[in-house]
Amino acid sequence: xxxxxxxxxxxxxxxxxxxxxxxxxxxxxxxxxxxxxxxxxxxxxxxxxxxxxxxxxxxxxxxxxxxxxxxxxxxxxxxxxxxxxxxxxxxxxxxxxxxxxxxxxxxxxxxxxxxxxxxxxxxxxxxxxxxxxxxxxxxxxxxxxxxxxxxxxxxxxxxxxxxxxxxxxxxxxxxxxxxxxxxxxxxxxxxxxxxxxxxxxxxxxxxxxxxxxxxxxxxxxxxxxxxxxxxxxxxxxxxxxxxxxxxxxxxxxxxxxxxxxxxxxxxxxxxxxxxxxxxxxxxxxxxxxxxxxxxxxxxxxxxxxxxxxxxxxxxxxxxxxxxxxxxxxxxxxxxxxxxxxxxxxxxxxxxxxxxxxx
Amino acid sequence: xxxxxxxxxxxxxxxxxxxxxxxxxxxxxxxxxxxxxxxxxxxxxxxxxxxxxxxxxxxxxxxxxxxxxxxxxxxxxxxxxxxxxxxxxxxxxxxxxxxxxxxxxxxxxxxxxxxxxxxxxxxxxxxxxxxxxxxxxxxxxxxxxxxxxxxxxxxxxxxxxxxxxxxxxxxxxxxxxxxxxxxxxxxxxxxxxxxxxxxxxxxxxxxxxxxxxxxxxxxxxxxxxxxxxxxxxxxxxxxxxxxxxxxxxxxxxxxxxxxxxxxxx
Amino acid sequence: xxxxxxxxxxxxxxxxxxxxxxxxxxxxxxxxxxxxxxxxxxxxxxxxxxxxxxxxxxxxxxxxxxxxxxxxxxxxxxxxxxxxxxxxxxxxxxxxxxxxxxxxxxxxxxxxxxxxxxxxxxxxxxxxxxxxxxxxxxxxxxxxxxxxxxxxxxxxxxxxxxxxxxxxxxxxxxxxxxxxxxxxxxxxxxxxxxxxxxxxxxxxxxxxxxxxxxxxxxxxxxxxxxxxxxxxxxxxxxxxxxxxxxxxxxxxxxxxxxxxxxxxxxxxxxxxxxxxxxxxxxxxxxxxxxxxxxxxxxxxxxxxxxxxxxxxxxxxxxxxxxxxxxxxxxxxxxxxxxxxxxxxxxxxxxxxxxxxxx
Numbered sequence: 001x002x003x004x005x006x007x008x009x010x011x012x013x014x015x016x017x018x019x020x021x022x023x024x025x026x027x028x029x030x031x032x033x034x035x036x037x038x039x040x041x042x043x044x045x046x047x048x049x050x051x052x053x054x055x056x057x058x059x060x061x062x063x064x065x066x067x068x069x070x071x072x073x074x075x076x077x078x079x080x081x082x083x084x085x086x087x088x089x090x091x092x093x094x095x096x097x098x099x100x101x102x103x104x105x106x107x108x109x110x111x112x113x114x115x116x117x118x119x120x121x122x123x124x125x126x127x128x129x130x131x132x133x134x135x136x137x138x139x140x141x142x143x144x145x146x147x148x149x150x151x152x153x154x155x156x157x158x159x160x161x162x163x164x165x166x167x168x169x170x171x172x173x174x175x176x177x178x179x180x181x182x183x184x185x186x187x188x189x190x191x192x193x194x195x196x197x198x199x200x201x202x203x204x205x206x207x208x209x210x211x212x213x214x215x216x217x218x219x220x221x222x223x224x225x226x227x228x229x230x231x232x233x234x235x236x237x238x239x240x241x242x243x244x245x246x247x248x249x250x251x252x253x254x255x256x257x258x259x260x261x262x263x264x265x266x267x268x269x270x271x272x273x274x275x276x277x278x279x280x281x282x283x284x285x286x287x288x289x290x291x292x293x294x295x296x297x298x299x300x301x302x303x304x305x306x307x308x309x310x311x312x313x314x315x316x317x318x319x320x321x322x323x324x325x326x327x328x329x330x331x332x333x334x335x336x337x338x339x340x341x342x343x344x345x346x347x348x349x350x351x352x353x354x355x356x357x358x
Numbered sequence: 359x360x361x362x363x364x365x366x367x368x369x370x371x372x373x374x375x376x377x378x379x380x381x382x383x384x385x386x387x388x389x390x391x392x393x394x395x396x397x398x399x400x401x402x403x404x405x406x407x408x409x410x411x412x413x414x415x416x417x418x419x420x421x422x423x424x425x426x427x428x429x430x431x432x433x434x435x436x437x438x439x440x441x442x443x444x445x446x447x448x449x450x451x452x453x454x455x456x457x458x459x460x461x462x463x464x465x466x467x468x469x470x471x472x473x474x475x476x477x478x479x480x481x482x483x484x485x486x487x488x489x490x491x492x493x494x495x496x497x498x499x500x501x502x503x504x505x506x507x508x509x510x511x512x513x514x515x516x517x518x519x520x521x522x523x524x525x526x527x528x529x530x531x532x533x534x535x536x537x538x539x540x541x542x543x544x545x546x547x548x549x550x551x552x553x554x555x556x557x558x559x560x561x562x563x564x565x566x567x568x569x570x571x572x573x574x575x576x577x578x579x580x581x582x583x584x585x586x587x588x589x590x591x592x593x594x595x596x597x598x599x600x601x602x603x604x605x606x607x608x609x610x611x612x613x614x615x616x617x618x619x620x621x622x623x
Numbered sequence: 624x625x626x627x628x629x630x631x632x633x634x635x636x637x638x639x640x641x642x643x644x645x646x647x648x649x650x651x652x653x654x655x656x657x658x659x660x661x662x663x664x665x666x667x668x669x670x671x672x673x674x675x676x677x678x679x680x681x682x683x684x685x686x687x688x689x690x691x692x693x694x695x696x697x698x699x700x701x702x703x704x705x706x707x708x709x710x711x712x713x714x715x716x717x718x719x720x721x722x723x724x725x726x727x728x729x730x731x732x733x734x735x736x737x738x739x740x741x742x743x744x745x746x747x748x749x750x751x752x753x754x755x756x757x758x759x760x761x762x763x764x765x766x767x768x769x770x771x772x773x774x775x776x777x778x779x780x781x782x783x784x785x786x787x788x789x790x791x792x793x794x795x796x797x798x799x800x801x802x803x804x805x806x807x808x809x810x811x812x813x814x815x816x817x818x819x820x821x822x823x824x825x826x827x828x829x830x831x832x833x834x835x836x837x838x839x840x841x842x843x844x845x846x847x848x849x850x851x852x853x854x855x856x857x858x859x860x861x862x863x864x865x866x867x868x869x870x871x872x873x874x875x876x877x878x879x880x881x882x883x884x885x886x887x888x889x890x891x892x893x894x895x896x897x898x899x900x901x902x903x904x905x906x907x908x909x910x911x912x913x914x915x916x917x918x919x920x921x922x923x924x925x926x927x928x929x930x931x932x933x934x935x936x937x938x939x940x941x942x943x944x945x946x947x948x949x950x951x952x953x954x955x956x957x958x959x960x961x962x963x964x965x966x967x968x969x970x971x972x973x974x975x976x977x978x979x980x981x
Binding site for chain 1: 699747750751753754755757758759761762765766768769772773774889893896897900904938939941942943944945946947948949950951952953956957960
């Protein structure tokens with residue numbers, strides 16, 4: 001067996017995961033038992049029982065929180081998707097995905113403000129994302145080909161800085177309002193009387209979910225049915241193989257950065273419509289990072305499912321547990337959820353088992 | 359080797375492998391293999407590609423954990439262990455595709471083999487004067503002996519990533535020797551070498567065995583080398599043991615000839 | 624011609640393993656130290672000391688800390704800012720709890736708290752690697768940021784949410800707070816940085832450094848020669864965080880005089896990471912060069928329009944600043960991915976042969 005590539009920790013690793021489960025379940029059981037013993041004013045009760053009682057007793061609120069989580073999750077998933085597209089095809093961890101979101105949103109608003117009709121603005125923004133992809137390939141990636149991944153990662157941070165300066169220079173630093181109605185996005189909300197309470201779904205959020213689903217569908221078709229898409233998948237596995245299909249690496253990089261750019265533009269529109277389009281938006285790149293640990297850097301389904309899990313978990317945690325520690329735990333709780341998840345599944349949600357070769 | 363008969367025959371076993379089976383998912387890499395290694399001998403493991411040779415070394419030094427069977431090392435029975443523990447018990451190893459620390463110099467690579475022998479605790483390393491430096495110099499001297507022995511003085515300061523393959527193999531042997539192992543596992547020490555380099559390497563292996571009395575288990579494809587160097591040979595094919603004996607016995611073993619030349623089924 | 628080691632024979636291993644085995648290098652270092660200790664204090668004005676020398680030294684220390692982790696042990700961390708914060712806040716708490724103990728003792732002790740936090744957040748490094756680990760270290764960054772803002776005890780429930788430095792004296796001379804002169808603070812920072820750099824260089828040349836580099840270059844082989852991975856990685860996290868912590872304490876007590884959450888945010892972590900990568904991973908001297916480059920460049924850029932007599936608004940300068948820094952980072956990564964330290968090394972090689980190219 002001269003080139004064995006599998007690491008057989010078969011037996012031992014399984015038992016370790018099982019042990020992790022066992023420990024966790026035991027601790028949880030002890031905590032719940034403890035909280036009943038200690039009574040409903042104890043901290044244990046407030047952490048381990050109280051929130052669930054509240055979810056059960058006020059279901060309309062719970063549904064609303066879940067919905068908010070799903071919507072946020074959709075947007076995280078979109079950003080994560082942008083990361084994954086680029087990483088899968090070029091091995092670049094693209095920190096600039098966040099600023100690309102801002103850039104997409106800003107250019108749309110910017111074109112419209114300059115008097116261009118809404119849908120033409122949209123088209124121009126798409127063209128702009130293509131220009132960005134082409135420039136990045138030409139100026140940043142091509143000279144850095146075959147460098148250490150860390151170097152490429154740093155280069156994308158440099159790119160982020162550049163785009164922040166460039167964007168502020170062109171569009172100005174102040175927040176702008178997304179042209180929601182003009183490009184045909186719905187507003188208002190559907191309100192329901194559920195569970196004796198009141199649940200509200202923003203039409204915009206529903207539209208976001210639908211558009212995200214359509215986009216993922218298109219990407220799936222693109223990757224599975226088209227020649228270029230198949231080449232892209234090939235390049236993720238083997239650069240030589242991709243070249244033999246007759247597509248150069250450079251073209252592929254432009255294509256994936258363009259695809260990631262379109263995903264970013266969509267994210268920018270959706271997120272911008274919910275709040276404002278401003279440079280503060282680029283922090284959603286950081287929001288999407290735990291999604292990537294959870295779903296794996298190379299898995300598109302992982303990005304989507306991971307995004308939804310993180311979104312829901314984050315909102316639920318913030319709403320039900322946040323007040324116990326002073327709130328605003330949204331900033332770090334997703335990371336801890338992702339890390340906790342790795343405790344059970346080091347390879348992530350859909351990742352393959354990490355194999356050591358020797 | 360001739361010195362050899364070396365009382366090996368009556369020597370005690372340093373390693374006994376008993377009924378080891380190893381599989382990855384559904385693929386069986388090793389099936390119920392048993393053999394032993396006697397103290398002070400050179401033991402070769404041969405077999406066609408995919409026979410489970412490297413997997414066997416990986417089992418011995420704790421990188422793979424077999425599903426079945428036991429390993430008896432220096433009289434203590436074990437089922438599996440962490441590679442770290444194997445290292446502390448005196449098992450050193452070189453790899454088929456050189457596993458050196460590419461960013462470090464030759465000297466540092468071999469010094470890293472002394473890791474387990476260095477005991478001075480962390481706080482002393484902050485100031486370096488005193489115990490930490492004394493220890494460093496003491497081990498440096500040992501390492502210089504190894505460097506002399508392997509004749510690689512000139513590349514002491516060169517990052518090993520820049521060295522040619524043959525020299526890298528030699529440095530790797532140096533790192534393993536620096537551990538002063540009782541059992542040295544060599545995975546294709548001569549792969550990709552030209553004749554001259556092979557002769558050098560054979561010399562080093564014999565010298566290590568003679569001078570330090572190190573027990574050696576090696577995998578090698580060059581039959582000439584195997585037959586010349588080793589005291590006993592184990593032959594694996596498709597994860598099973600098909601022969602075990604002295605080089606002369608192996609040469610004439612029908613199973614081995616079939617495995618290597620192929621046999622009409 | 625003058626930079627040659629010919630004729631300098633080593634007769635024992637001790638001299639062969641010296642930090643600067645070449646005689647001329649020894650002289651060079653002595654000259655630099657003499658310059659920093661004796662010339663700078665007399666020739667540099669307060670602006671230079673306060674805006675350039677002190678921060679550069681402090682950031683160099685933080686960069687050395689990160690370099691030990693990234694360049695030597697090969698573990699990426701994006702949480703340096705957070706660890707600096709731990710140093711700063713624990714130093715602040717130490718001065719509150721033990722006001723009579725010398726502030727320098729507090730500064731050096733505060734690193735230990737950072738080290739403990741570093742160990743805790745370094746634990747995931749055993750199971751995850753590369754970018755996954757980098758993202759995981761963001762958990763520490765965001766969690767720590769949150770703690771600095773939300774846990775009132777850390778900033779003594781100060782209504783402004785900031786920590787402020789009071790005047791502390793040693794031998795009757797004010798060394799912190801508003802009454803301390805730039806010169807005093809400069810000399811203290813310089814001394815601490817020199818000592819800790821010496822410690823770092825001791826570490827990386829010995830057993831510990833080799834264990835780290837072995838883990839960096841090939842962790843499986845490292846384990847097989849008897850290096851305990853968890854121990855090696857956690858030592859690296861601890862010591863790296865110690866350096867970051869001391870740097871953070873120095874930053875607040877010897878430079879800024881006051882700090883709040885924003886002083887330790889994620890941008891700060893990236894700043895230090897840039898210093899390490901631009902300076903050269905795995906090079907201590909590179910950490911100084913990188914820190915100087917990244918810190919001084921924007922100052923230079925801000926001053927440039929004024930010097931050149933060009934009249935543009937401060938905001939525009941800031942935008943250009945971002946663009947230029949971002950662009951230069953990319954440029955630098957393309958030209959010399961191994962950092963300034965590598966250029967330095969090449970320069971020395973050339974000097975050795977000078978005036979004959981061969």
